[in-house]
Amino acid sequence: MLTGESVIIIAQLRMAAVLASSPLLGTAACFPVNSERQSRGRGNADLNIRRHFRSIPKLPSIKIRLSGISTGIVSVVSALSFDGQPGAAGEVTVGDERYWKSYAWSQNKTPRICIVGGGFGGLYTALRLDSLFWEADKRPQILLIDQYDRFVFKPLLYEILSKEVDQWEIAPTFTELLANTNVTFIKDSVKAVSAPGQSRRENGSFASSGDNTVGTVLLESGTRVNYDWLVLALGSESKLDFVPGAAENALPFVTLENALEVDRRLTDLESERSGLDKPIEVMIVGSGYSGVELAATLSERLGKKGKVRVVDAGSDICSSAPAGNREAAKKVLSSRNVDLVLGYYVTGIRSSEDSSTSSPENNGSASTSGSSRYSISLKLVTSRKRSDDSHLEADLVLWTVGTKATVPSRDLDTDYPAFPVNGRGQADTDEFLRVKGHPRIFAIGDSASTKDSAGRSLPSTAQVAFQQADYAGWNLWAAINDRPLLPFRYQHLGEMMTLGRTDGAVTAGFVDLTLDGFVAHSARKLAYLYRLPTDEHKTKVALSWLAKSTMDTIALVQNEVTKALKPK
Numbered sequence: 428m429l430t431g432e433s434v435i436i437i438a439q440l441r442m443a444a445v446l447a448s449s450p451l452l453g454t455a456a457c458f459p460v461n462s463e464r465q466s467r468g469r470g471n472a473d474l475n476i477r478r479h480f481r482s483i484p485k486l487p488s489i490k491i492r493l494s495g496i497s498t499g500i501v502s503v504v505s506a507l508s509f510d511g512q513p514g515a516a517g518e519v520t521v522g523d524e525r526y527w528k529s530y531a532w533s534q535n536k537t538p539r540i541c542i543v544g545g546g547f548g549g550l551y552t553a554l555r556l557d558s559l560f561w562e563a564d565k566r567p568q569i570l571l572i573d574q575y576d577r578f579v580f581k582p583l584l585y586e587i588l589s590k591e592v593d594q595w596e597i598a599p600t601f602t603e604l605l606a607n608t609n610v611t612f613i614k615d616s617v618k619a620v621s622a623p624g625q626s627r628r629e630n631g632s633f634a635s636s637g638d639n640t641v642g643t644v645l646l647e648s649g650t651r652v653n654y655d656w657l658v659l660a661l662g663s664e665s666k667l668d669f670v671p672g673a674a675e676n677a678l679p680f681v682t683l684e685n686a687l688e689v690d691r692r693l694t695d696l697e698s699e700r701s702g703l704d705k706p707i708e709v710m711i712v713g714s715g716y717s718g719v720e721l722a723a724t725l726s727e728r729l730g731k732k733g734k735v736r737v738v739d740a741g742s743d744i745c746s747s748a749p750a751g752n753r754e755a756a757k758k759v760l761s762s763r764n765v766d767l768v769l770g771y772y773v774t775g776i777r778s779s780e781d782s783s784t785s786s787p788e789n790n791g792s793a794s795t796s797g798s799s800r801y802s803i804s805l806k807l808v809t810s811r812k813r814s815d816d817s818h819l820e821a822d823l824v825l826w827t828v829g830t831k832a833t834v835p836s837r838d839l840d841t842d843y844p845a846f847p848v849n850g851r852g853q854a855d856t857d858e859f860l861r862v863k864g865h866p867r868i869f870a871i872g873d874s875a876s877t878k879d880s881a882g883r884s885l886p887s888t889a890q891v892a893f894q895q896a897d898y899a900g901w902n903l904w905a906a907i908n909d910r911p912l913l914p915f916r917y918q919h920l921g922e923m924m925t926l927g928r929t930d931g932a933v934t935a936g937f938v939d940l941t942l943d944g945f946v947a948h949s950a951r952k953l954a955y956l957y958r959l960p961t962d963e964h965k966t967k968v969a970l971s972w973l974a975k976s977t978m979d980t981i982a983l984v985q986n987e988v989t990k991a992l993k994p995k
């Protein structure tokens with residue numbers, strides 16, 4: 428065994444408790460050593476040494492990987508992990524490409540529910556589970572995992588740009604939201620998931636474990652979470668890779684970070700152009716809800732200082748929206764001089780500052796920092812199907828077209844999804860929201876594919892995710908208590924859009940009625956206030972909005988009085 432290019436010794440040791448709690452080992456476990464990746468090559472062999480320390484109960488075991496013996500070099504100890512489960516032997520992997528530290532559930536007797544993704548699907552499922560009545564021996568331990576420390580109420584992200592809301596109002600921290608619950612939150616990123624019945628092999632892939640009740644989630648930090656039940660709610664992400672230069676030169680508008688970045692770039696442009704007779708040009712790619720709501724918000728914010736254009740391949744804006752919403756949006760966009768460039772495909776985006784290295788052809792990577800202007804290549808599609816290249820320029824390009832569902836891989840080294848997915852990459856689910864073939868895994872929200880009772884695919888909306896969370900919570904309760912599960916029934920409540928600080932459109936789902944203007948704007952905000960998580964947070968936001976609208980009204984009255992008193 429010592430004659431290969433490198434030799435790996437994996438030793439599982441039961442160590443003294445005092446060693447397990449050693450700060451030194453604890454620190455080492457937090458910092459994987461990347462150099463080990465290079466030392467894993469062909470010819471490595473694993474020896475599993477389980478001896479000497481077995482008799483000491485409840486102590487972590489150790490895996491040691493040594494490589495490069497043939498060259499006389501023993502590689503750096505790279506990975507340590509401890510299994511924190513009561514009664515279970517911990518595992519310290521030394522020399523593996525990663526280390527795995529098991530998440531320590533408080534005990535092993537009650538069900539362990541792991542929820543990945545703390546958005547509309549995940550957070551609301553956690554809150555629903557926490558609110559249900561449980562017998563003491565069935566009350567589950569609930570763990571919520573998200574890559575960020577804040578829940579984001581995405582439909583109100585536009586209000587960051589119009590300055591109608593503060594960040595804390597639409598993006599409260601999980602710690603604050605879960606303070607009075609039995610839900611534990613950890614901030615980490617999900618890297619791979621194995622379903623119950625699969626276990627991780629040394630090479631990072633999964634094999635059958637024979638245990639059909641326990642699955643595993645692997646996290647970026649090196650933590651391994653063993654679960655009995657899983658809720659997959661990782662949402663979706665923007666897809667900028669299908670047009671050359673889009674990823675480098677355009678900004679998506681999907682996360683809180685995206686919204687803050689767009690706000691920062693606009694603020695920079697506003698201060699750069701202050702006093703200059705040079706409008707800020709914004710190009711929005713896509714005229715669905717997101718593109719149109721952004722156009723309305725930005726054209727209002729920039730006023731005469733800016734020019735907003737919306738480009739879309741279709742012949743009309745918001746093509747899938749109710750006619751009432753579409754007409755209200757068109758009226759507002761036209762009153763704010765937004766240009767609708769319809770019937771065009773965007774075929775490439777390049778920064779004019781760096782056009783020699785960034786072009787639609789070579790997919791170059793121009794910097795988006797500073798005040799670069801972007802020249803946008805458009806392909807004109809005419810009714811005679813002739814193509815013609817046109818160019819437009821802008822200071823800022825916002826990309827709202829296309830998303831892809833986030834379903835983790837089942838393997839660290841490949842993108843092979845952990846679960847069966849449909850053509851859009853969403854996990855396939857049954858009528859009870861369980862992933863097909865995996866009765867202990869529920870998938871909801873944007874990352875799941877669900878159909879309504881007529882067999883139509885449901886859209887990726889907060890409304891769907893929110894309603895699914897209610898069913899997922901209930902069905903988990905039912906499954907744990909051996910009760911019948913409820914088939915998911917979607918109720919379409921209507922569609923709402925913001926069109927700036929005082930405009931909006933709302934079409935109800937149950938009657939043919941569209942509201943627009945200030946009434947719609949206020950109705951939408953009230954509906955979203957009601958949907959915000961937890962009563963404590965709702966109350967804080969309600970008071971904050973009340974205070975702001977009182978201040979706005981006082982300012983308005985003051986303005987009017989000053990105007991009236993001004994000598995003519």
Ligand SMILES: Cc1cc2nc3c(=O)[nH]c(=O)nc-3n(C[C@H](O)[C@H](O)[C@H](O)COP(=O)(O)OP(=O)(O)OC[C@H]3O[C@@H](n4cnc5c(N)ncnc54)[C@H](O)[C@@H]3O)c2cc1C
Nearest residue numbers: 544546547548574581582616617662872873887888889890
């Ligand atoms: C700007 C904007 C406006 C919108 N407006 C509306 C609207 O008006 N009405 C409507 O119904 N819908 C709207 N939507 C859509 C709606 O927000 C989504 O459909 C909804 O958020 C989906 O819920 P979800 O739980 O599936 O995903 P999300 O709410 O996106 O939550 C997913 C969570 O998973 C986390 N996550 C992702 N990957 C990982 C990982 N690898 N590890 C750990 N955590 C991870 C994310 O951080 C996030 O917190 C809007 C979306 C956007 C972007």
